[in-house]
Each structure stands twice: as C-alpha cells, then as structure tokens.
Amino acid sequence: MSSAPPSVQAPQTEVSRSDALGPALLLVLGLLAAVAPFGIDLYLPAFPATASELGTSATGVQLTLTGFLVGIMIGQLVFGPLSDRYGRRIPLLIGTIVLIASSAAAVFAPNLGVLVAARVLQGVSGAAGMVLGRAIISDLATGAVAARAMSLMMIVSGIAPVIAPLVGGVLADPLGWRGVLAVLLVIALGTLVAVIWGVRETLPADRRAQLAEARRAQGSPARRLISRQYLGHTIAFAAAFTVMMAYISASPFLYQSMLGANELQYGLLFGLNALALVVTSAVSARLVARVGPRALAAIGLSGVAVGSLVMLGAALLGTSPWVLAAAVFVVVGSLGFVMGNVTALALSAVPGAAGTASALLGALQFGFAAAVSPFVSIAGERSALPLAVIMAAAAAVALIAFASGRERPTPS
Incomplete structure (x- = not known):
C-alpha cells in the first residue's frame, strides 16, 4: 500500500520508510528479542540455591521456568493483535514497564508462589519485544530487505541464549539467585531506555486508518x-x-x-x-x-x-x-x-x-x-x-x- 501523501508531514515520532531499519533500530530490536532468552537461561545455574532458600524441590523451581514459557506464549497473543489496533510503540512501552515491575517482584519474592507468578508476568511482558520487533520490521520493509533485517537482528538475539547460561554460572555463586534475577531487572531497565530512545511509531494512525478501510473493502x-x-x-x-x-x-x-x-x-x-x-x-x-x-x-x-x-x-x-x-x-x-x-x-x-x-x-x-x-x-x-x-x-x-x-x- 502507498504511504501518506507527500503533503502530509509525518509527526516527529514516526519513522519514514526511507530512513528506516538503520543499525541503531536493529540493535534495539535485537536487544528486545534477547530479553526472553536471557529470562530463560540466565538463572538456570542458580536453580539449586533457589530451591534451598525457598524450601522447595527441583520440580517446584522448574515451575518458574515453565511459567515464564507459558507467559511468553500468552504475551505474544496479547501484544500482537493490540499493536495492529493501537500501534507498535505504546504496547511496547507498556510491556517494558510491566517487565520492570515483574522483574522487581521476582527479585524480592518471599516464596515460590510469588516467584512463579512474577515469572509468568515476566514472560507475558517480555514477549512484547519479541513480537513487536518482528512486526516493526514488517511495517518498514518487505522481501529481501525485511529478510536482511531479520537476519541482522538475529545476530544480536542469537547470542543471548549462548552467553546467558555462562554469565549466570559466573554470577550465581557471588550474587545468589536473587542477584542473578536482579541482572534481569537491570536488562529490563536498559530495554526501557532503548525503546524510548530508539523506537518510533511505525504503524501511525493514518496507516492504521488505511488498513481499516482496506479491511472494510476487501475483508x-x-x-x-x-x-x-x-x-x-x-x-x-x-x-x-x-x-x-x-x-x-x-x-x-x-x-x-x-x-x-x-x-x-x-x-x-x-x-x-x-x-x-x-x-x-x-x-x-x-x-x-x-x-x-x-x-x-x-x-x-x-x-x-x-x-x-x-x-x-x-x-x-x-x-x-x-x-x-x-x-x-x-x-x-x-x-x-x-x-x-x-x-x-x-x-x-x-x-x-x-x-x-x-x-x-x-x-x-x-x-x-x-x-x-x-x-x-x-x-x-x-x-x-x-x-x-x-x-x-x-x-x-x-x-x-x-x-x-x-x-x-x-x-x-
């Protein structure tokens, strides 16, 4: 579909397709996509210490990982359709803020039940970066250009599942499991700064209106x-x-x-x-x-x-x-x-x-x-x-x- 007419000046917060998908944006999108792998793998080496302090079994601690994965699945199904209706940036900011709150709750969780609930919410909110990163690229490019951007984004996000267990293994002993989860809180704070600084709206209101009109005309x-x-x-x-x-x-x-x-x-x-x-x-x-x-x-x-x-x-x-x-x-x-x-x-x-x-x-x-x-x-x-x-x-x-x-x- 065509973009807005030339006579309509785009708002300051919007990204035109001509200057889109620069290295800075791809780096931010890669970091957003890396949040979930870090959430999965970073604190795996601290499982025994978590079980000991909270007085639970290995199976009980495993629920914190299962809850996170379930949250990721739910979160993508929530944030994807919302972003088609309300744009990409606002849902992404909301997801990142909730990620910070749930990460803080996980760090200070007094028992296993609170920790599992916090991890589910972490997964739901962390999914926003994954699903909206792909959608933002799709807004701005198609074909080979989009495929190139997806591959470049994967260079950043693909490293996360590898280094996360290694970093967690190094930090688990000196920091304990709460300290390792605090690293996730720091990452969440960093992603909020990155979103505010580096992500602009790629599905603005006029574009959403065009799509709504097309849906009425074509289904x-x-x-x-x-x-x-x-x-x-x-x-x-x-x-x-x-x-x-x-x-x-x-x-x-x-x-x-x-x-x-x-x-x-x-x-x-x-x-x-x-x-x-x-x-x-x-x-x-x-x-x-x-x-x-x-x-x-x-x-x-x-x-x-x-x-x-x-x-x-x-x-x-x-x-x-x-x-x-x-x-x-x-x-x-x-x-x-x-x-x-x-x-x-x-x-x-x-x-x-x-x-x-x-x-x-x-x-x-x-x-x-x-x-x-x-x-x-x-x-x-x-x-x-x-x-x-x-x-x-x-x-x-x-x-x-x-x-x-x-x-x-x-x-x-």
Missing part, C-alpha cells in the same frame, strides 16, 4: 493467517526453532556426559556453535538481496536436515560422540540461513496484520519447543537417540512445511 487480512503461504512458513520457522531448543536442552549431557567435557570446554563448544550461527546469519544478510530469502532458507533447511540425519545415523550406530558434535555444528550453523528469511516470508503473507501474524508465529515457536524439549533426555544422559530423533523429525516437518508454503504462480 480482514487476518484471513491470510490460514493461507498456505503463511502457515507453511510459520510452521517451518517453529519446527526449525524446535531443532535449536532440542539442542540447547540436550547440550549439557551431549557435551559433558558423552564427550566428557568440563564446564569450560562445554562453554567453548557451545560458544563455537553460537559463532557459527552468528556468522551464517551475517552471511545471509549480505547475500539475501542477490540470492533471495527463499533460496537461502532452502539451503539452510537442507543443511539442518543433512546434519540431523547424520546425528540420527551416528546415534543408531553408536559411533564416536564427536560425530554427533560435528553434526550439531552443521545444524546450528545452517539455522542462520533459515530463521530470519523464513520469518520475513511468513510475515510478508499477511501485510495488513503483521502484529497478529508475528504473535501466532511466536506462540507456535515456543509451543513446539516446550512440547518436545522435555523428551530429549528421556533415554538417559548417555543416549543421544531421542535428541537425534526429535531433531530429524522437526527438520522433516520444517522442510515439508516450507515446500508447501511456496507461492504458486497465478495461471495466465
């Missing part, structure tokens, strides 16, 4: 949410993310129990895979204008499938654990070509409801991951077969869904 664009193009790419994204979360969940026993790595070596191996993800995301951002997002995503998904099949074969044959480690490196590195490009392809299918589309994509993403992650170590800490089966199955689902999402040419 709701939300109908596109059940289109083959949107659902295919969304399911492909969620399945690819499931591969990543299965690896993250199983990485301690894969590297420490099977390979015999100590904590430092585990961190180095984990970091090597993260570096591969960052490098391929950067390469994807550089190549997407020439190659196209769909071709790059196809290359990445092929790499994920090949690596997962190698893992499955190695687990069945009982070959060296280092074969498994090499296959994981290929899988994680290949995901850098997938995540940003598939996201852009999914959101481009629903141009009039980017917030809602982003919300459903994110909810499905964490729903898939939460459903399979508990099963990666079901056969014990010295068997990689469940992990390999889950990764191979998720890779297959991603490939099938991606193929089904291809936009077919209109008959002449």
Whole structure:
C-alpha cells in the first residue's frame, strides 16, 4: 500500500520508510528479542540455591521456568493483535514497564508462589519485544530487505541464549539467585531506555486508518493467517526453532556426559556453535538481496536436515560422540540461513496484520519447543537417540512445511 501523501508531514515520532531499519533500530530490536532468552537461561545455574532458600524441590523451581514459557506464549497473543489496533510503540512501552515491575517482584519474592507468578508476568511482558520487533520490521520493509533485517537482528538475539547460561554460572555463586534475577531487572531497565530512545511509531494512525478501510473493502487480512503461504512458513520457522531448543536442552549431557567435557570446554563448544550461527546469519544478510530469502532458507533447511540425519545415523550406530558434535555444528550453523528469511516470508503473507501474524508465529515457536524439549533426555544422559530423533523429525516437518508454503504462480 502507498504511504501518506507527500503533503502530509509525518509527526516527529514516526519513522519514514526511507530512513528506516538503520543499525541503531536493529540493535534495539535485537536487544528486545534477547530479553526472553536471557529470562530463560540466565538463572538456570542458580536453580539449586533457589530451591534451598525457598524450601522447595527441583520440580517446584522448574515451575518458574515453565511459567515464564507459558507467559511468553500468552504475551505474544496479547501484544500482537493490540499493536495492529493501537500501534507498535505504546504496547511496547507498556510491556517494558510491566517487565520492570515483574522483574522487581521476582527479585524480592518471599516464596515460590510469588516467584512463579512474577515469572509468568515476566514472560507475558517480555514477549512484547519479541513480537513487536518482528512486526516493526514488517511495517518498514518487505522481501529481501525485511529478510536482511531479520537476519541482522538475529545476530544480536542469537547470542543471548549462548552467553546467558555462562554469565549466570559466573554470577550465581557471588550474587545468589536473587542477584542473578536482579541482572534481569537491570536488562529490563536498559530495554526501557532503548525503546524510548530508539523506537518510533511505525504503524501511525493514518496507516492504521488505511488498513481499516482496506479491511472494510476487501475483508480482514487476518484471513491470510490460514493461507498456505503463511502457515507453511510459520510452521517451518517453529519446527526449525524446535531443532535449536532440542539442542540447547540436550547440550549439557551431549557435551559433558558423552564427550566428557568440563564446564569450560562445554562453554567453548557451545560458544563455537553460537559463532557459527552468528556468522551464517551475517552471511545471509549480505547475500539475501542477490540470492533471495527463499533460496537461502532452502539451503539452510537442507543443511539442518543433512546434519540431523547424520546425528540420527551416528546415534543408531553408536559411533564416536564427536560425530554427533560435528553434526550439531552443521545444524546450528545452517539455522542462520533459515530463521530470519523464513520469518520475513511468513510475515510478508499477511501485510495488513503483521502484529497478529508475528504473535501466532511466536506462540507456535515456543509451543513446539516446550512440547518436545522435555523428551530429549528421556533415554538417559548417555543416549543421544531421542535428541537425534526429535531433531530429524522437526527438520522433516520444517522442510515439508516450507515446500508447501511456496507461492504458486497465478495461471495466465
């Protein structure tokens, strides 16, 4: 759709499409997307201390993580549709303020019940940055430009799941579990400053009026949410993310129990895979204008499938654990070509409801991951077969869904 007429001067707080998606905005969006990974992984090393102080079991403390994941799913479904109706900036500011309040409540929680409730609210409010970051990019760009922006944003947000457990492990002993959760409070305060400074409204009132008029004339664009193009790419994204979360969940026993790595070596191996993800995301951002997002995503998904099949074969044959480690490196590195490009392809299918589309994509993403992650170590800490089966199955689902999402040419 066309933008506002040239004679109408945009308000100071709005971002024109011509100067949008600069490095500063992408950095802020990447930081917003990193809040949830930090909330998931940062305080995992402090679980034993949390259980001891609050007088609960490991299962009880696990509820604080489950609550956070449930909150993320709910929050995306709340903030996405709200942002389509009221704009991106106000819901983002509200979400960030609630994130600060819930983070403070978690730090000073007197018992497990309050901590779980605070963590659920943290997840709900932290989801705002994830869902609205994708929607903001969709507001400002389409096609290869949007895919490049998504890939660049992932460079920032993709590092968070890797460094969070390492930082948490360093801080858990000197600061205790409350101190580690206080780090999340500081991050929340930093995101508020970043949003106030670096994010302007990308879906202003006149644009929302245009979309409302188009909905009255053509019907709701939300109908596109059940289109083959949107659902295919969304399911492909969620399945690819499931591969990543299965690896993250199983990485301690894969590297420490099977390979015999100590904590430092585990961190180095984990970091090597993260570096591969960052490098391929950067390469994807550089190549997407020439190659196209769909071709790059196809290359990445092929790499994920090949690596997962190698893992499955190695687990069945009982070959060296280092074969498994090499296959994981290929899988994680290949995901850098997938995540940003598939996201852009999914959101481009629903141009009039980017917030809602982003919300459903994110909810499905964490729903898939939460459903399979508990099963990666079901056969014990010295068997990689469940992990390999889950990764191979998720890779297959991603490939099938991606193929089904291809936009077919209109008959002449």
